[in-house]
Amino acid sequence: xxxxxxxxxxxxxxxxxxxxxxxxxxxxxxxxxxxxxxxxxxxxxxxxxxxxxxxxxxxxxxxxxxxxxxxxxxxxxxxxxxxxxxxxxxxxxxxxxxxxxxxxxxxxxxxxxxxxxxxxxxxxxxxxxxxxxxxxxxxxxxxxxxxxxxxxxxxxx
Numbered sequence: 001x002x003x004x005x006x007x008x009x010x011x012x013x014x015x016x017x018x019x020x021x022x023x024x025x026x027x028x029x030x031x032x033x034x035x036x037x038x039x040x041x042x043x044x045x046x047x048x049x050x051x052x053x054x055x056x057x058x059x060x061x062x063x064x065x066x067x068x069x070x071x072x073x074x075x076x077x078x079x080x081x082x083x084x085x086x087x088x089x090x091x092x093x094x095x096x097x098x099x100x101x102x103x104x105x106x107x108x109x110x111x112x113x114x115x116x117x118x119x120x121x122x123x124x125x126x127x128x129x130x131x132x133x134x135x136x137x138x139x140x141x142x143x144x145x146x147x148x149x150x151x152x153x154x155x156x157x
Contacts (some may be wrong), residue, residue: 001147016144023144024095030154031133032090032097039088039099039125044079053124057117078109078119088122099126 003009006112019110049055059067059077068074087103100122101107112118136154 012147013016018145021094023140024150025092026148026154027070027137027140028095028097029090029092031129032092032099032137034129034133034136035099035122035125036090038129039121040085042121042125043085044073046077047119047124050124052128052129053120054118056119066134068111078106078121084109 002014002128003012046058047053056077059075064074065082072080084101084103084106087101087106088099089101090097092098101147105123109119110117110122111120139156140150143152
């Protein structure tokens with residue numbers, strides 16, 4: 001897109017201003033969904049540290065044996081029925097978004113307890129997702145500002 005004057009460019013930006021809140025909302029919603037998907041994908045697999053979050057400690061032999069005896073998959077930390085994994089959700093309103101869970105057990109894993117080491121999910125998921133989110137937002141912003149259809153770009157991620 002070429003502009004023959006600053007006035008033409010200003011008019012273009014003025015037209016974009018109408019849809020800026022929608023674009024911003026969709027970008028933060030997409031970012032939160034990326035974190036949600038990453039967090040869900042982490043459950044069931046041991047995670048290495050990503051500062052400031054620690055490497056997941058192995059499950060105790062006693063717990064692992066009880067888990068297998070109950071018919072659950074072995075060597076799959078934090079995964080039993082899948083309910084905790086399904087509880088991870090993302091929401092977005094205007095230009096703010098959140099990813100989290102209302103499952104108390106996930107909170108215990110995230111921060112640990114006096115008897116259980118932390119096996120954080122949400123914080124590391126945000127760290128791992130950040131480069132993809134930034135890349136998607138940058139591309140979407142470019143397409144939006146250039147008038148080249150930002151919606152299709154946002155779906156490409």
